[in-house]
Amino acid sequence: xxxxxxxxxxxxxxxxxxxxxxxxxxxxxxxxxxxxxxxxxxxxxxxxxxxxxxxxxxxxxxxxxxxxxxxxxxxxxxxxxxxxxxxxxxxxxxxxxxxxxxxxxxxxxxxxxxx
Amino acid sequence: xxxxxxxxxxxxxxxxxxxxxxxxxxxxxxxxxxxxxxxxxxxxxxxxxxxxxxxxxxxxxxxxxxxxxxxxxxxxxxxxxxxxxxxxxxxxxxxxxxxxxxxxxxxxxxxxx
Numbered sequence: 001x002x003x004x005x006x007x008x009x010x011x012x013x014x015x016x017x018x019x020x021x022x023x024x025x026x027x028x029x030x031x032x033x034x035x036x037x038x039x040x041x042x043x044x045x046x047x048x049x050x051x052x053x054x055x056x057x058x059x060x061x062x063x064x065x066x067x068x069x070x071x072x073x074x075x076x077x078x079x080x081x082x083x084x085x086x087x088x089x090x091x092x093x094x095x096x097x098x099x100x101x102x103x104x105x106x107x108x109x110x111x112x113x114x115x
Numbered sequence: 116x117x118x119x120x121x122x123x124x125x126x127x128x129x130x131x132x133x134x135x136x137x138x139x140x141x142x143x144x145x146x147x148x149x150x151x152x153x154x155x156x157x158x159x160x161x162x163x164x165x166x167x168x169x170x171x172x173x174x175x176x177x178x179x180x181x182x183x184x185x186x187x188x189x190x191x192x193x194x195x196x197x198x199x200x201x202x203x204x205x206x207x208x209x210x211x212x213x214x215x216x217x218x219x220x221x222x223x224x225x226x227x228x
Contacts, residue, residue: 031215042119042205042207042219042222044219045216048216100146100163100214101163101215102173103160103217105158107156
């Protein structure tokens with residue numbers, strides 16, 4: 001099956017700093033998704049990427065779909081305390097063109113922001 | 116604005132006990148899922164359903180059963196709990212054609228002693 005590797009596993013930063021995390025896969029992807037999980041909650045979709053080279057922003061968040069289609073990165077600018085949480089990359093698992101919304105998640109990057 | 120509701124939020128079981136986790140969504144979504152989250156392993160799909168009365172196995176289905184008797188509800192059952200099933204369980208739902216945007220519940224923390 002698809003393998004997703006996220007790095008770093010955890011980050012400790014000061015408020016106001018920029019953050020960068022990435023995700024690599026063992027196979028070519030058609031979609032890259034970035035989800036965020038707040039403490040005690042379920043994940044929420046932040047950004048969806050659909051084609052190689054695509055660069056998409058959502059407020060202070062920017063994500064890119066790598067040209068090789070085997071990687072993606074997520075940047076957060078000027079971090080604030082509410083950025084704390086776990087960030088997951090994910091792909092839609094497709095078999096024969098049908099996905100039924102089954103996602104494969106990376107291991108997650110735990111972000112801690114010190115005020 | 117309920118969205119996806121999971122009950123219970125916390126549960127402690129002894130090895131061999133059984134229990135059922137309930138997931139309810141009020142968004143009229145076709146697809147529903149059960150994931151488990153373990154430290155350092157992300158979320159892994161247990162079972163899923165693409166419509167009322169249908170279920171299918173995900174990545175880690177062993178030891179679990181599911182039922183989707185009503186469109187809005189998706190039940191996850193553990194017939195004989197094992198310590199390896201200690202985890203946080205998340206239910207999610209989405210609609211056909213919106214595959215990338217799953218709506219998750221807030222999770223059930225299960226400990227099996």
